[in-house]
Amino acid sequence: MMAVPKISRRLTFCAGHRVVGHEGKCRNLHGHNYVVYVKARAQQLDSVGRVIDFSVLKEKVGGWINERWDHKFVLWQEDEVGIEAVRRGNGATVDAVFLLPSNPTAENLATYLLHVVCPSVLYGTGVEVFRVIVEETENCSAEACL
Numbered sequence: 001m002m003a004v005p006k007i008s009r010r011l012t013f014c015a016g017h018r019v020v021g022h023e024g025k026c027r028n029l030h031g032h033n034y035v036v037y038v039k040a041r042a043q044q045l046d047s048v049g050r051v052i053d054f055s056v057l058k059e060k061v062g063g064w065i066n067e068r069w070d071h072k073f074v075l076w077q078e079d080e081v082g083i084e085a086v087r088r089g090n091g092a093t094v095d096a097v098f099l100l101p102s103n104p105t106a107e108n109l110a111t112y113l114l115h116v117v118c119p120s121v122l123y124g125t126g127v128e129v130f131r132v133i134v135e136e137t138e139n140c141s142a143e144a145c146l
Contacts, residue, residue, distance in 0.1 A: 004041045006130075007050075009057040011036045013070040017104040018082045029073070029085060032136045036065065036113065039131035040122075052127045060121040061113070061129075073097045074104045106142035110134040114144040 016031040038061050042051045075082045077099040086097055102108040110132045118129035128146070135141040 004043060005045055005051050006039060006041045007052070007054070007057075009038045009040070009054055009061070011038065011058065011062045011065060013065050015069050015071065016073040016086075017075060018079065019105055020076055020079050020082070020103050029082060034109075035135040036061075036110075037131075037133040037135075038113070038118065038129055039133075040127050040129045042127050052122075052125060056125070061118060064117050064121050065113075068098050074100055074109070076100055076103045079103075106134045106136045106140065107144070110142050110144035114146070 013034050013036070014031060015034060016029055018029045019026040021027070038057055040051055040057060045051065073082070073086045073096060075086065075097055083097060083099070100108065100112060102112070113134070114129060114132040118132070122129065130146045131143060133141055133143045
């Protein structure tokens with residue numbers, strides 16, 4: 001039996017967040033230059049010999065990230081303190097905040113991308129994202145897998 005073909009696409013974005021309940025500095029608003037690795041597979045290669053063109057992953061997944069997370073604050077929808085602070089500070093507009101249904105840890109960002117974003121933006125392509133890695137720094141990353 002042949003192995004299922006797999007590919008990976010690296011994406012980057014800059015965003016602010018705060019981790020509610022964190023014991024240290026991360027409880028404060030701060031930002032990261034995130035790196036995301038999207039790992040995808042298909043049962044068979046397309047007529048060109050690809051799982052999917054890398055540019056399609058960039059357009060679909062990267063486009064979603066750029067529109068909703070890049071240069072914005074990703075905050076937990078229950079984080080009233082963080083939401084109010086961002087909206088008060090520097091004249092931030094309402095669209096400068098993306099409200100996540102969970103605390104915006106690297107683990108939760110990876111899980112959200114894997115289970116919510118990727119299936120939605122890749123629907124109908126025959127491609128399945130099976131792993132997402134989110135790096136907050138070059139030393140710290142989180143991974144969500146199917």
